[in-house]
Amino acid sequence: MMIHDGFNQWRKLETLCDEDRKKLLNMTDEEMKDSFYQELAFGTAGLRGKIGPGTNRMNEQVIARATRGLAGVIEKRGQKAMDCGVAIAWDVRERSERFMEVAASMLASCGIQVHIFSGIRPTPMLSFAVRELRTQAGIVVTASHNPKEYNGYKVYWKEGSQIRDDIADEISREIAKFDYSVWPEKSFDEYKDEGFIHIIDEALEEKYYALTLAKAVEEDIKKDISIVYTPLNGTGNLPVRRVFKARGFDNIHLVEEQTEPDSSFKSVGYPNPEDFKAFEKALALGKEVDADILIATDPDCDRVALVAKDASGEFIPFTGNQTGALLLEYILSRREVKGDLPANGAVVKSIVTGDIGRRICDHFGVAMFDALTGFKNICALANEWDDTGAYEFLFGYEESIGYVYGDHVRDKDAVVTSMMVAEMAAYYLSIDKRLPEVLGEIFKAYGYQGEKLLSVVKEGQEGQALIQGIMADLRENPISSVESLKVEKVVDYAEGVEGIGTSNVLEYRLDDGSCFFVRPSGTEPKIKLYIYTNDKDEEKAKEKIEWIESAVLRRFDLK
Known part of the structure; x- marks a missing residue:
């Protein structure tokens, strides 16, 4: 019922681009389910998802709502923070420039100064710009290395690094105050003419x-x-x-x-x-x-x-x-x-x-x-x-x-x-x-370090449920040995580790110094297995990798 309610609400949005409106009206039931079964979660990596209409997709409406939430957090920090403003960069992906314009316009509509580059720029240059211009925040419109169907929205704070949990949670609470009809009052060009949106001077890039x-x-x-x-x-x-x-x-x-x-x-x-x-x-x-x-x-x-x-x-x-x-x-x-x-x-x-x-x-x-x-x-x-x-x-x-x-x-x-x-x-x-x-x-x-990274992709609602089930089962029934190797220690970062923090990661330390980690990706629909082995003999180290990989895949029927 919630999926159909969301779909019907989006059909009424006047701000949909022609491409998304066409996709919306031609959705299959399965496409509708995947597009509306959840909202893209705003986390410490910001937002990332497939491009298209819906609450579980990257589109202008999701960008506008997320940026209104960010604006609310900046507004709470006072006029100085609003004047310091936000720097924005974007990459080559589909709609990246349009998403930048929506974000910049939304910030400007809230009275927040915006600094943009004259064209596409690498993400690290945005980090530098935040530090150099001393802005309150930064945004990069990018999906990094994801497939072409994806785009994303990463938020940086005044130090020039990506936001951490405290700021992400604060932004999420602000986002929840708005629905998907929230939209800038004026156009990008109008805000630019009014002096709210500035082009970053080339001197900054030269300094970088x-x-x-x-x-x-x-x-x-x-x-x-x-x-x-x-x-x-x-x-x-x-x-x-x-x-x-x-x-x-x-x-x-x-x-x-x-x-x-x-x-x-x-x-x-x-x-x-x-x-x-x-x-x-x-x-x-x-x-x-x-x-x-x-x-x-x-x-x-x-x-x-x-x-x-x-x-x-x-x-x-x-x-x-x-x-x-x-x-x-x-x-x-x-x-x-x-x-x-x-x-x-x-x-x-x-x-x-x-x-x-x-x-x-x-x-x-x-x-x-x-x-x-x-x-x-x-x-x-x-x-x-x-x-x-x-x-x-x-x-x-x-x-x-x-x-x-x-x-x-x-x-x-x-x-x-x-x-x-x-x-x-x-x-x-x-x-x-x-x-x-x-x-x-x-x-x-x-010393030789054997290693292997295995990523298992599980798309959609069922995939997320499977990944959550894997992590829950590992916590309830931890692995105690791998072939002749004994597990000496299990570290559950979800419980918090002093000096490091809390995360949905499990670490297994084996008695020969080898280790492996299980971690759901924070930006992609996958669960990752990281394996590291130690041995004076390179071939033996590689054999241990096979032991660990086989044990974990067999345990969770992922082969």
Whole structure:
């Protein structure tokens, strides 16, 4: 009954675009059910969903209502917060610019100043803009690496990092005060003419680039390194190429079909560089031009993946954990040699990221902290240290190919990371080493880390129920052993962990030092299994991965 009520209410909305009205009137019963069985939940990742009409979809009405909720939270903080305003960026996805216009207009209709870029920009530049302009909040319209059918809406707070639970909950309470008919009083162009909506000055972008380039560690490197780069039809094309050029990396080969913005992502399909399939065209070009490394950034250019050629000429893809370990070892070792590694330096990783980074940090005397999944939590510690001065934030990363180096951005940043990956690869080539060889040396020095990430997608209402059932059953009947390995400890983050926080994550620690995590995704309809194994024998470590994977899949009938 509620589904049909929602459908009938939406048919009466005058603000529906022609495309959504047509989709609404031609919905099957199944499409209606999936579009209206729930509201898109506003969480610490904001909103994300498939584009289309309905309460469970991304559309202008959902954007307007969410932004009215955000405006209510800002209004409560007084006129100063309203004058500081909100910065907004958007990416290449379908309707992203239109969603930006609706959000900007809604804020302006509430008397809140808005700052927008002159066109598509990478997500990290929005984080920088919030910090530089000292706005009260920021918005990025993006679905990051999701399939083309998706779009999203991420909210940032005044520190330049994504909102955490307290602010998200406050916004959610404000959103609930409004229905889907809430709408700006005037048009985007009218508010722009009235001075409520401002174009961000190019000087801000120039400062972002200057601070990014200032993070360089080594200049005595092999600048003619051959690099294949693909922005996967996203926002990374101009920013990443600019920093490459400024650093003197001129031997850049672009995947032409994936260079220009394209909301259909027809050249790549699923624009997630974490999936090696996204490198298909980059790999072909790499072989053609005899590249040393391949770099891909996701559509909003906050995540970056790496493939590197080994001594035999084979191209080896690196996981997020491996790239993180390489960057940590490179940055900390070179800065130690140069004598500018701070005594109170600190690195932050997510709880589901492997522990090899901790061993690297221990070696260099750098503190390592764990945070809940997501850069909102990783950067929360950097925000805290701004106030306390307890540590100097050096580097943050998570296994899902997100990294940030330095403190001018408080989110993962594929622009500075791409620059550092190129520098790192060029440095090692200068001393006749390739990245796969360097990774082997890291494993030899710190111990081999076996790893695997398994994601099981469960769409719709039934899928959500299944995922919730899996987590409930794990809590009621925890796994006690895997083959010959005994479970020594189970950590339920839903109960809260001191110094880290609360999240719907289960961690299993085994008696040989291996571990695995089970976590429902906060942004996608999937449940994730993260597996990490330790052993002096690489093959034995891989065998243990198979044991754990088989045990969990068998337990929940997911094969």
